[in-house]
Amino acid sequence: MIDLKQSVQYVKTVGPTKVKYLNNLNIYTLQDLLTYFPREYEDRSKTKHISELQEGEEVTIVARVVSEVSIARIRKNMTILKTVVEDDTGRCTIAWFNQTYIKQRINRGQTYKFFGKITKKLNHIEMISPVFDEVGKIKNTGKIMPIYHSTYSLSQTSIRQAVENALNMIKGENIETLPDYLLSEYNLCELEKSLNQIHFPESETSRLLARKRLVFEELLTMQLALLEIKGESEKNVGITFDKNVKMSDVINSLPFSLTKAQLKVLEEIDNDMESNKPMNRLLQGDVGSGKTVVSIISAYKAVKSGYQVAIMAPTAILAMQHFEEFKKILEPFGIKIELLLGATTAKKRKEILENLANGTINILIGTHALLTENVVFNKLGLVVTDEQHRFGVRQREKIISKGNFPDVLVMTATPIPRTLALILYGDLDISIIDELPANRKKIETYAVTKRMEQRVNAFIKKNIDEGRQVYVVCPLVEEKEIEDEEENSKQDLKAVKEWTEIYKNQIFPEYKVECVYGKMKQKEKDEVMQKFKEGKIDILISTTVIEVGINVPNASVMVIENADRFGLAQLHQLRGRVGRGEYQSYCILKYNSQCSSVGRERMKTMQETSDGFVIAEKDLELRGTGEFFGTKQHGLPEFKIANLFVDMPMLKSVQSVALKIEAEDKGLKQEKNKRLRKIVDDKLKQSISL
Ligand code: ADP
Numbered sequence: 255m256i257d258l259k260q261s262v263q264y265v266k267t268v269g270p271t272k273v274k275y276l277n278n279l280n281i282y283t284l285q286d287l288l289t290y291f292p293r294e295y296e297d298r299s300k301t302k303h304i305s306e307l308q309e310g311e312e313v314t315i316v317a318r319v320v321s322e323v324s325i326a327r328i329r330k331n332m333t334i335l336k337t338v339v340e341d342d343t344g345r346c347t348i349a350w351f352n353q354t355y356i357k358q359r360i361n362r363g364q365t366y367k368f369f370g371k372i373t374k375k376l377n378h379i380e381m382i383s384p385v386f387d388e389v390g391k392i393k394n395t396g397k398i399m400p401i402y403h404s405t406y407s408l409s410q411t412s413i414r415q416a417v418e419n420a421l422n423m424i425k426g427e428n429i430e431t432l433p434d435y436l437l438s439e440y441n442l443c444e445l446e447k448s449l450n451q452i453h454f455p456e457s458e459t460s461r462l463l464a465r466k467r468l469v470f471e472e473l474l475t476m477q478l479a480l481l482e483i484k485g486e487s488e489k490n491v492g493i494t495f496d497k498n499v500k501m502s503d504v505i506n507s508l509p510f511s512l513t514k515a516q517l518k519v520l521e522e523i524d525n526d527m528e529s530n531k532p533m534n535r536l537l538q539g540d541v542g543s544g545k546t547v548v549s550i551i552s553a554y555k556a557v558k559s560g561y562q563v564a565i566m567a568p569t570a571i572l573a574m575q576h577f578e579e580f581k582k583i584l585e586p587f588g589i590k591i592e593l594l595l596g597a598t599t600a601k602k603r604k605e606i607l608e609n610l611a612n613g614t615i616n617i618l619i620g621t622h623a624l625l626t627e628n629v630v631f632n633k634l635g636l637v638v639t640d641e642q643h644r645f646g647v648r649q650r651e652k653i654i655s656k657g658n659f660p661d662v663l664v665m666t667a668t669p670i671p672r673t674l675a676l677i678l679y680g681d682l683d684i685s686i687i688d689e690l691p692a693n694r695k696k697i698e699t700y701a702v703t704k705r706m707e708q709r710v711n712a713f714i715k716k717n718i719d720e721g722r723q724v725y726v727v728c729p730l731v732e733e734k735e736i737e738d739e740e741e742n743s744k745q746d747l748k749a750v751k752e753w754t755e756i757y758k759n760q761i762f763p764e765y766k767v768e769c770v771y772g773k774m775k776q777k778e779k780d781e782v783m784q785k786f787k788e789g790k791i792d793i794l795i796s797t798t799v800i801e802v803g804i805n806v807p808n809a810s811v812m813v814i815e816n817a818d819r820f821g822l823a824q825l826h827q828l829r830g831r832v833g834r835g836e837y838q839s840y841c842i843l844k845y846n847s848q849c850s851s852v853g854r855e856r857m858k859t860m861q862e863t864s865d866g867f868v869i870a871e872k873d874l875e876l877r878g879t880g881e882f883f884g885t886k887q888h889g890l891p892e893f894k895i896a897n898l899f900v901d902m903p904m905l906k907s908v909q910s911v912a913l914k915i916e917a918e919d920k921g922l923k924q925e926k927n928k929r930l931r932k933i934v935d936d937k938l939k940q941s942i943s944l
Pocket residue numbers: 510511512513516539540541542543544545546547667691692803805
């Protein structure tokens with residue numbers, strides 16, 4: 255049996271250099287290559303007569319060469335080859351740039367199939383840089399061609415070649431991963447055929463059939479794995495917190511009354527905490543919905559039941575922010591809270607670690623610093639992670655392992671439609687705060703074009719003069735056809751520096767303008783953010799790195815440059831940085847009047863609604879998930895082929911298939927499920943879920 259885990263270097267045409275390039279695309283094994291699915295396809299099967307050709311279309315023609323190939327040097331480093339071809343309906347010029355070798359391959363009088371892009375001016379028709387085949391061959395033309403995500407260094411042709419050779423290696427091998435009974439019951443085509451058809455489809459129908467099978471497998475594997483994780487954790491016996499400790503003691507001490515949604519969520523948490531099963535709950539709530547106070551009240555329950563609490567935030571600034579809020583509310587109850595950061599001095603750290611181990615500290619708040627080996631709790635009972643998508647599963651496991659099956663609460667502001675969340679986070683219970691505290695002022699949102707620039711700047715000025723602060727988010731650098739992360743991040747950096755230059759020196763020389771961007775060290779970022787928090791910066795220019803959850807109530811204006819290029823979910827997150835204090839706040843979306851219809855639709859949605867869940871649904875609809883779920887930001891499982899928007903119906907049916915299989919054969923021990931056991935094991939080895 256063929257070993258799919260063998261290195262990709264054993265695939266024909268893949269030499270040492272290509273191995274490196276493939277590795278850059280996260281392709282290490284034969285299997286990785288086989289499951290490196292095309293990003294899209296180019297249909298070269300459509301053939302037309304010359305008389306029917308339209309401006310701008312990409313099409314195949316079958317035509318005879320009626321002139322010699324001429325070569326002209328039009329510039330230094332630029333030669334152009336031209337020839338004339340004809341069919342029964344007309345003539346067409348063909349041009350290639352810098353491909354002089356083609357002259358040897360084209361013979362006058364012979365007929366070829368050419369595939370390329372048409373330009374048409376009056377009666378002159380030209381095909382630019384076509385690929386071609388002799389009639390009867392279908393190497394480059396006459397079929398549907400896969401197009402892969404790639405980098406500068408790796409051409410489409412060389413990926414195609416490697417994939418083709420990989421497919422040859424598995425020919426006739428028994429590589430099926432799904433049980434036969436599932437294949438026949440759900441009408442799915444076998445794996446080998448599906449892989450062939452997804453890369454080099456014979457027709458659109460066969461591509462769709464192949465896709466259906468691959469999506470089915472991907473989603474089923476995930477569902478079965480999640481069910482298993484959930485089953486495992488339910489076996490554990492956790493802590494039963496004290497029924498006599500009343501959350502209402504804290505609730506009554508607050509300067510505001512909780513929303514109905516917060517109360518409902520707290521009741522769910524209270525029930526979990528009082529049961530002997532370890533709580534494993536995801537708390538979702540829009541930005542500003544008041545998740546922190548929910549975690550504070552839960553922490554009270556744990557502490558007064560005799561346990562310690564760990565609160566983990568992704569950045570120092572967020573940890574500090576939590577520290578302040580926890581102290582404000584819980585210190586009056588005699589609860590001792592400490593803060594541990596990477597930057598904590600050795601002396602202070604030593605003191606904290608001692609008091610943590612001897613149980614004097616009740617609540618420890620911090621960053622990744624909490625994960626360190628020598629952070630030892632006396633009796634850890636509750637773990638809270640904020641903005642969970644910033645932590646990997648491993649990190650979550652690490653902090654959890656510092657206790658004896660403690661209860662776990664993960665908080666996130668990522669708005670995911672509930673139906674989807676229920677399926678995707680199969681291993682977690684979910685609570686949602688779907689309501690903002692009353693009396694929140696609505697953030698006024700305006701989408702404006704370049705024409706309004708002067709007015710926008712005057713508006714910014716007015717706000718700063720009134721004592722407020724402003725965020726400016728820079729445009730993302732346009733995503734290129736060819737992706738090169740390194741290059742892109744360089745460009746992003748250039749962009750943020752240029753924008754800072756413009757704002758600082760040209761538009762607002764009289765104000766304090768500073769910038770923060772992704773490549774900065776975390777410490778430097780925290781310093782700039784801290785200065786902004788303290789009001790020492792008027793305008794903060796940034797890429798999208800502005801910390802999720804950062805609370806600067808004095809900031810009242812959020813300006814987003816080239817807003818039409820951002821996804822809705824992201825725009826919503828960014829908007830949530832303002833409107834956190836007593837001041838009326840504004841979000842100004844600068845967009846390009848020439849932008850796409852999707853961009854326009856996004857601007858409209860942002861102006862019409864501020865409900866994160868509505869926005870998330872709309873985002874799904876507009877994007878067809880690719881990006882929404884692709885981005886690490888959201889911390890959702892990444893799929894190789896499934897698309898959660900398009901495949902929602904499939905996801906639902908797969909979920910019931912998974913439940914049925916589990917009900918029949920828990921642990922997948924039966925012979926007929928042997929293949930499933932294997933793919934689920936593989937999946938569990940990777941990091942799954944969050
Ligand atoms: P997020 O859910 O984005 O983390 P926070 O927990 O930071 O939101 O809450 C935002 C602000 O709202 C905080 O200043 C918090 O004290 C306040 N807050 C929370 N709940 C309520 C409420 N029910 N009524 C009024 N203000 C509240």
